[in-house]
Amino acid sequence: TVIEETLVLVKPDGVARNLTGEILRRIEAKGYSLVDLRLVQADRELLAKHYEEHEGKPFYEPLIEFMQSGPTVAIRVAGNRVIEGFRSLAGTTDPTTAAPGTIRGDFGRDWGLKVQQNLVHGSDSVESAERELALWFG
């Protein structure tokens, strides 16, 4: 058993579409624990740090703008290998190709939404999780 913590974000599209409960349900059904949770109106400064690895990419500016379009639910989640496990629950980045049964595969409405509107974020490594949890929970 390798207990980890990860940062999950329900992005502004997920909050606006009232999918927060469904996403929390899937996290809990998998057996993960909610350690901390807050509703945050993210500002550019926080998002620039959160997405620093993507600075300069073509989707960076639209992503940062979209993430400021409404509140985000930030969740500290703990569990056995939860970093990889939550990314598996989320599905691949692009909802068009995300597998059915995943959050992005089931709810990523595929009628011309942008890739950044993919409902959730999950940290991708132990190092990212520590860095991102410090940003969103201090």
Ligand code: DAT
């Ligand atoms: P993930 O969120 O699956 O870890 P990522 O870290 O590569 O994906 O990218 C961060 C976010 O940026 C992603 O959730 C949506 C957006 N994004 C990534 N690749 C994109 C692309 N090719 N076009 C538009 N948005 C993209």
Ligand code: MG
């Ligand atoms: Mg990522």
